[in-house]
Amino acid sequence: MKRWSDAPYQPVLCNHRGDWVTAAELSARSRRVAGRFAGAGLRAGDRILMSCPPSVDLVVAHVAALRLGLVVVPVNTAFSASELANVLNESLAKLSVVDDPARVPHGPTVGPAVELADYEPPPLDTVGRDDPAMLVFTSGTTGRPKGVMLSHANLLSSAEALRIAWRWTPADRLVLSLPLFHMHGLGVGVHGTLLAGASAVIVPRFSVDEVLDAVAHDQATLVFGVPTMWVRILESSRVGELAGLRLCVSGSAPLAADVWQGLADRGGQQILERYGMTETVMNVSNPYEGERRPGSVGLPLPGVNVRLHDITTDGVGEIVLTGPNVFTGYWERPESNADAFTADGWFRTGDLGSFDPDGYLRIVGRCKDLIITGGFNVYPRDIEDVLREHIGVADVAVAGEPSPEWGETVVAYVVRTDSAIDAETLLGHAASRLAGYQRPRRIVFLPELPRNAMGKVVKNLLP
Ligand code: MLC
Numbered sequence: 001m002k003r004w005s006d007a008p009y010q011p012v013l014c015n016h017r018g019d020w021v022t023a024a025e026l027s028a029r030s031r032r033v034a035g036r037f038a039g040a041g042l043r044a045g046d047r048i049l050m051s052c053p054p055s056v057d058l059v060v061a062h063v064a065a066l067r068l069g070l071v072v073v074p075v076n077t078a079f080s081a082s083e084l085a086n087v088l089n090e091s092l093a094k095l096s097v098v099d100d101p102a103r104v105p106h107g108p109t110v111g112p113a114v115e116l117a118d119y120e121p122p123p124l125d126t127v128g129r130d131d132p133a134m135l136v137f138t139s140g141t142t143g144r145p146k147g148v149m150l151s152h153a154n155l156l157s158s159a160e161a162l163r164i165a166w167r168w169t170p171a172d173r174l175v176l177s178l179p180l181f182h183m184h185g186l187g188v189g190v191h192g193t194l195l196a197g198a199s200a201v202i203v204p205r206f207s208v209d210e211v212l213d214a215v216a217h218d219q220a221t222l223v224f225g226v227p228t229m230w231v232r233i234l235e236s237s238r239v240g241e242l243a244g245l246r247l248c249v250s251g252s253a254p255l256a257a258d259v260w261q262g263l264a265d266r267g268g269q270q271i272l273e274r275y276g277m278t279e280t281v282m283n284v285s286n287p288y289e290g291e292r293r294p295g296s297v298g299l300p301l302p303g304v305n306v307r308l309h310d311i312t313t314d315g316v317g318e319i320v321l322t323g324p325n326v327f328t329g330y331w332e333r334p335e336s337n338a339d340a341f342t343a344d345g346w347f348r349t350g351d352l353g354s355f356d357p358d359g360y361l362r363i364v365g366r367c368k369d370l371i372i373t374g375g376f377n378v379y380p381r382d383i384e385d386v387l388r389e390h391i392g393v394a395d396v397a398v399a400g401e402p403s404p405e406w407g408e409t410v411v412a413y414v415v416r417t418d419s420a421i422d423a424e425t426l427l428g429h430a431a432s433r434l435a436g437y438q439r440p441r442r443i444v445f446l447p448e449l450p451r452n453a454m455g456k457v458v459k460n461l462l463p
């Protein structure tokens with residue numbers, strides 16, 4: 001905030017049409033929107049749901065909410081009405097900022113430009129470091145979603161660690177084509193840009209051409225993406241246009257070593273891979289100076305402590321963490337909080353890792369039941385529950401299958417009640433209830449599922 005008044009004419013945000021917003025304008029616009037939220041009856045501590053495609057207006061609304069002390073509840077724009085209803089019911093959000101009011105099952109809505117009556121806001125920027133800033137829900141198509149509570153201190157410490165580690169300065173310009181409802185787009189892209197006093201060009205929907213056009217047109221220095229985006233850029237004849245960037249970062253899912261090498265050879269960029277999580281924002285990163293090691297996520301970020309828990313003989317253990325970035329607990333879920341931390345207070349990531357002799361961390365697997373496809377999380381249980389609703393499904397297990405483009409894709413293994421039930425019928429059923437990224441890409445019929453003595457499906461025995 002201080003940096004905005006230090007350099008009021010510095011451009012901060014721009015949409016893909018090239019309309020720049022300066023620091024002074026961001027300050028004034030977010031103040032006006034904060035006033036509108038206050039006029040609508042929202043007070044510090046109230047939750048506000050936000051689910052819109054990336055835009056400058058959305059960032060202004062996000063900043064306005066944080067300045068007023070509201071708790072932002074970001075929601076995937078691909079969520080169905082029932083998923084949105086789950087999040088609304090859990091968070092008790094007082095207002096939803098959405099692209100399409102028809103998506104919201106109940107409660108007041110407003111568009112990202114927040115077209116409400118103007119109102120004089122109370123004093124802004126008065127929240128404390130430990131006050132909640134965001135409540136981010138994970139999972140939840142069918143079960144009760146778990147809300148991750150992040151304080152202002154969590155978000156600030158992570159953005160500051162990235163500013164230091166990646167040498168982020170006011171001279172940097174980021175091309176930001178990530179969705180603004182996850183930590184990658186928001187916690188890294190938006191918060192990092194604002195904390196560094198830098199600038200960002202917002203591309204509403206990722207495409208290789210839109211990103212590379214923005215890089216060229218706006219003299220960008222930074223591009224951040226999930227591995228699927230890097231794979232698509234590598235496949236493009238324009239990959240060489242990366243060469244002039246100061247830094248390219250990959251995260252949210254593993255970047256394959258051959259993709260890393262291809263981008264180094266043909267794009268002239270040694271991609272910097274880092275590791276983060278909703279519960280902890282950013283944890284570990286390859287160094288800016290020094291070796292960026294393909295297949296490794298690097299070294300702990302400033303302030304973050306990492307160790308392995310329950311190490312097996314081959315040196316693999318669950319990655320556990322402490323640091324100012326680690327969240328304060330799940331929203332109204334004491335039972336989940338107990339499982340989420342070790343007895344001595346380290347956060348259990350559910351990721352399996354090993355350390356190279358010189359301290360570089362490798363993520364070698366997961367002990368949580370999770371598929372990551374194109375950087376989006378899919379919880380197999382959610383998809384199994386939806387398929388199980390179909391009368392033709394006697395038993396079902398959902399797992400990830402390796403994919404060069406998506407990292408993993410969703411596959412459903414089904415025991416059917418009737419051999420006349422075909423894959424198309426079940427895919428149609430899934431499509432009517434699930435977001436695009438959650439839908440199984442393939443159905444495999446089996447006579448029975450492999451189960452252990454406890455009756456639990458042994459997923460690594462699925463074909
Ligand atoms: C879209 N589809 C996906 C998908 N995204 N399927 C599987 N996985 C995904 N991630 C579906 C569409 O619904 C569509 O289905 C079909 O794939 C083709 O769509 P597309 O046009 O090719 O996809 P596109 O819209 O280009 O999306 C690809 C993408 C997007 C990579 C741009 O997935 C994306 O923005 N991913 C970023 C996710 C992210 O920000 N994660 C950060 C999490 S934070 P149909 O059936 O309609 O044809 C986190 C912490 C950390 O993890 O460390 O950062």
Ligand code: AMP
Binds near residue numbers: 253273277279
């Ligand atoms: P989310 O809950 O959406 O924040 O997703 C966090 C998960 O993404 C982590 O627990 C990891 O499993 C995964 N992840 C993030 N970054 C990486 C990475 N660089 N390599 C492998 N997995 C990653």
